[in-house]
Amino acid sequence: MKGYDVKQEVTDKFSLRGRVFHRIREDILSGKYKDNEELKEVAIGEELGVSRTPVREAFRQLELEGLIQIIPNKGAYVTGITVKDVKDIYMIRSLLEGLCAKWATHSITKEQLEELEEIVYLTEFHASRGNSEQITELDNRFHEILYEACNSKMLEHQLRDFHDYVLRVRRKTLSKYKRSTQSNKEHKEILTAIRNKDEKKAEEAANRHVLNAYENMVKNGLYEAYAGEETGNERGRTD
C-alpha cells in the first residue's frame, strides 16, 4: 500500500498535471495571488505553458482543498490562507498528530521504530552544526514515518494535507537553532513513549509538540508572512 503511494507522489512532481497543480498551489500559498483575486484559466495556462484543460483540473483540486472557490459560469477566486487559518490548522494538527502517535504506539513496525531513532540521532548531529536544510528534511521524515506507522489511510491522508499546508511557514520556524533542538527533544519524547507502548504519553507528547511549534512560530513573529491577509471575518475568538 505504501509502495505506490510514494511512487505516485514522485511521478506527480514530474507529470504535467502534478506540476500545474503544485505550481498554482504554491503561488496561492506564497501570496502571489492575492485574496479574492480571480484566476483566469487562459492567463494561468499561458503562464505555465499549457492549455486550459490541465489548469481546470488543477482548479477542481484546489477548490476541494479550499484554496480557491469556483462559482459556476463565473470564475475561480482565491480563498487564500489567513493568520487564523494557520492557527486553526495547528490546533487541529495538534489533536490529529496526537491520535497518530497514539495509534502508532500499537501498529508501528520494528523498522519504523529504528528509522525514527536514527532520525533523532542524526538531527542531534545536524542541529549541533546548525544545518537547517538537513534538519528540515529529517523533521519531515520523522512525521512522515509516524503518519505511515499509525496504520490509518484516513488519518495519514489528513495529516499529510495539513503538513503540506503549513510547510512554507514551518520551514522558516525550524531554521532557528533553538527550536530545532527543542523540537528534537520533543521528538525523542514521542519516540520514547511509543517504544514503551505508552499510548497516553505518546498522544500528549505529540499534542504538545505541535502546540509548541505553533507557540514558537508566533513568538518569532513568523506570522508576518501573512500580514494583511486578514479578511475581517473574524468574530474575535482568542483562546
Next chain:
Amino acid sequence: MKGYDVKQEVTDKFSLRGRVFHRIREDILSGKYKDNEELKEVAIGEELGVSRTPVREAFRQLELEGLIQIIPNKGAYVTGITVKDVKDIYMIRSLLEGLCAKWATHSITKEQLEELEEIVYLTEFHASRGNSEQITELDNRFHEILYEACNSKMLEHQLRDFHDYVLRVRRKTLSKYKRSTQSNKEHKEILTAIRNKDEKKAEEAANRHVLNAYENMVKNGLYEAYAGEETGNERGRTD
C-alpha cells in the same frame, strides 16, 4: 461567507460538473464500483451521458478525497472505504467535533443557539412519531450549525468532508428509534454546555456523541454494508 457557500453547494447539485462528481462519488460509496476496480473515462462518461472532460475533472477531485487513486498514464482505481476506514473516521471525527463544540462555545451567535434549541425541540417531536426522514434532516442541520458556529473555515471544511463520507452509513443508524432519542439527548447535552459557555464539557459531550454513534452502529451490525471490503492490509490494532 456562509452565503455563497450554500449557494455553491446548491448550484453544484444541478450543474453538470457537480452532478458527475457526486454521482461517481455515490457509486463508489454505495459499492457499485468495487475495490481496486479500474474506472474508464469513456465508459463512465457514456453512462452519465457526458464526455471525458467532466469525468476527468471529477476524477481529480475524487483522487484528492482519497476515493480513487490515479496512476498517470494508466488509470483510475477505486480505493473504496473499508470497515477500518469507517472506524478511523469516527475516531477522528470524535476529536474534531469536540474541538468544533469547544470553539463554538466562544463564537456561536444568538441566532445559531436559538436554531439549535429549535432543532432539539423538533427532533423530540419527530422522534416520538418515529419519523426518520425528518430526524435525519434535523440531525444533519444540528451538526451543520455547529460547523458554522465554530467560526473556523478549516475545521468546518474538514468536518463537512467526513460528515459526507459516512452519511450513507449514518442515515441507516439514525433510523433506529432508540438511537435517535439517545442521540437527541446527547445533542441537548452539547447545547447546554455551549449555552453555559463550558468549553470543556461541550468538547467532551461532542466527543462522546460521535463515539456513541459509532458504538451504536457497530452494535446494530451496520458494518455489514461493507462486508468483504477488508483488504487484509491491517496489522491488528484493536483499541
Next chain:
DNA sequence: TCTCGTACAATTGTATACAATTATACGAGA
C-alpha cells in the same frame, strides 16, 4: 440626463481531435 435593452466581448463549460503512453495479440525465430 437617466434607464433600459441590445449587441458584442470575455470567460467558462463541454465535446472532440490529436498525441503519447501502455496493454495486448500475434508471429518469427530459437
Next chain:
DNA sequence: TCTCGTATAATTGTATACAATTGTACGAGA
C-alpha cells in the same frame, strides 16, 4: 513450445473547437 519483438488496439494526456453563460459598452427612447 517458448520467448521476444513488433504491430495494433485501448486508454490516458493535452490541445483546440464550439456552445453557453456572463459582463460590458453603447445607443435609443423617455
